[in-house]
Amino acid sequence: MSKLNTNSNAYIIIYSTILVVIVAFLLAFVYQALKPMQDANVALDTKKQILYSLNIRNLDGAEAEAKYAEVVKIEKEIDGMKMYACEVDGQEVIVVALKGMGLWGGISGYLAVDKDDKVFGAYFNHESETAGLGAEIKDDVSWQEKFIGKKIFDENGNVVLSVVKKVEDPDTQVDCVTGATLTSNGVDAMIKECLKNTTKEKED
């Protein structure tokens, strides 16, 4: 075999083109083949998060799926806000999807509201908050449980539920995560921003 000059420009261009085309086809194939399973995982994860906000934790796979079907009655989207009407142990609860900004990236969550407009349960998630500090909004279950029983609206329908450094009114305020003031502020802003329109919806 005559020795190919592997350092000529033509060879390099052809070589890299072929390599990239092969890799592109391979990746496209893998992506297409696995997409349905990935979508199912993401959908299940969303359902689990909603169950977390209803204080139903420790469920996996099919169990979570079944529980979700049993608990969530209606899914509705109003002005881009997702809401879920649920029934837990005979109690009517509305779960509101939250979306906001943390310190480094997006944060999201689900807030379950009972019919007296008090918090039934809460779950928060984040994309890239600092592990051990901001990430505690997701990892620290006891912090999420601090929201339970808090009053959300005042008489005029303003959102009073807030996350603060110094709790003055234990009925409406939640202590923020130590060392994660900016992430906590993000949670606070997210709650206010996402809930301010919900009162109107309820009256409608």
Place this chain on the structure above:
Amino acid sequence: MALFSKQNKEVFTNPLNLDHPILGQVLGICSALAVTAQLKPAIVMGLAVTVITAFANVIISIIRNTIPNRIRIVVQLVVVAALVTIVSQILKAFAYDVSVQLSVYVGLIITNCILMGRLEAFAMQNKPWPSFLDGVGNGLGYAMILVIVGAVRELLGRGSLLGFQIIPDACYDFGYVNNGMMTMPAMALILVGCVIWVHRAYFYKEK
């Protein structure tokens, strides 16, 4: 010829002992610190790196004579990036929870110094089979440290292993408290330091 000749055996066992990628060469530290807060992601990450190193080594070794010298790093990167993307997609499909926990660090395997180091230093000069052994050896060496550090951090930081509670409730009743420091990345650095210390004390004496 002989699949497990003495030479090949050395290729496989060296990275597990003297030439350990993390302990001897201090490569791949960054991801080792980030994913070891618990045992399960540490094991998955170790396996992922092992698989990717082994196959990247084999692929590069097979095409080593066709790779133009001037763009060899680019070719290596394309191969590694393709493999990492495939592994990341598979994790998302079959181990969603773990892939969420590992988050960006799966993607960052692309820049893991162990991989590029092995491709450049070994696979470019050697035949596929020794390259495969070299990749598995280095990957397992890396995984070994992740598992040790992950186990210590989860046991002391959360009182559990693989999510199962190990330290009985009775201890907590007597005032035992989980060490929150262990869940922070800084403690992984200190633990890796301790492992390196033990490793060097042992192997340099032998030498």
